[in-house]
Amino acid sequence: MQTKLVDDARHGDREAFGVLAGASVDRLYAIARLILRDTELAEDATQDALIRAWRDLPTLRDVERFDAWLYRLLVRSCTDIARRRRRWRAELTIVSREPAEPDRASELADRDELERGLRRLNDAQRSILVLNFYVGLPPSEVADALDIPVGTAKSRLHYAIEALRAALAADARSVGNADREGRTA
Template identity: 55%
Template sequence: MDCGDPEVQVDRDLVERARHGDREAFAVLVHQVSDSLYSVAYRILRDTGLAEDALQNALILAWRRLPKLRDPDRFEAWIHRILVHACYDESQRARSWRSTVRVLPVDEPSGFDEHARVADRDELEGAFRKLTLEQRAVFVLHHYVGLPLVEVAELLEIPAGTARSRLHYALAGLRVALLRDAPPVQEGRLA
């Protein structure tokens, strides 16, 4: 399973050794996948501290559950599933004491006016903030990590139709929020 970073190849032997209690093997696995996992957590939660906490909790839980992993070849999907659930838990904890979740600034092409970049980023952040956590998770796993919807559904343990629906509503929500303030179009040109 490709979980976003094409250079990361998890060694089945390391997974097997870690499953049998080898802490050094697990440390190597964590080193191999931690950047990819953090990126996913950050994109879902939109907060550095929450993403770090979710990643830490996911890794602790993964270490505890690793002996129960049946298929070492599915390690990446398995650990991403644990991470997404840890993100849900962190979001719930944060919501209990904080009313808003900060949103990740998007990468933008160079050459744009700085004020326009900030305005565009703020619009996108506002639109993304309006999505549900479940919609954000499907969107991030599909568009940022690059997983097919069938794998997203499997990873999140939801029906494929539910994954498609969440992605549809996420895209529709982003489209509506972003087009609300767009300049009007007349005869195929901006007015």
């Protein structure tokens, strides 16, 4: 079904593209929000990626790779917007602001810790981790989305995981130091 919609949209069918865009917009926005860490910038990146998709769709050679191609456009839009506006250090909001249920408290604490770790990464590291872990793309599809060789994607993913581990360890040390200072004061 999606293949036919992509093919129809490639040939100028606006309704087919509307269906594709409607099916993708929430996921694209969520990815952009994780990468950019700002809701307004994520909206801009999502809109920009969909505009680029409509404009460049006739050049898509393999309709089976539509999703990876769309992710690549989104990552490029995120990168362009971040460069233009220099807003890399905006707050990332992964955790909802609703009160936590007691049994979810540790899950939310883990998410908060992960959020702090992601803030410490650069845009390329954050992008590859978001595509692999949040979107669930295997390294081969991450490579397609970023337009890089599979080996490069695997290597960058490895280094991004190492950077996240280091960031989480540094965060844990700073929290531990703050706790000790609070007790001695």
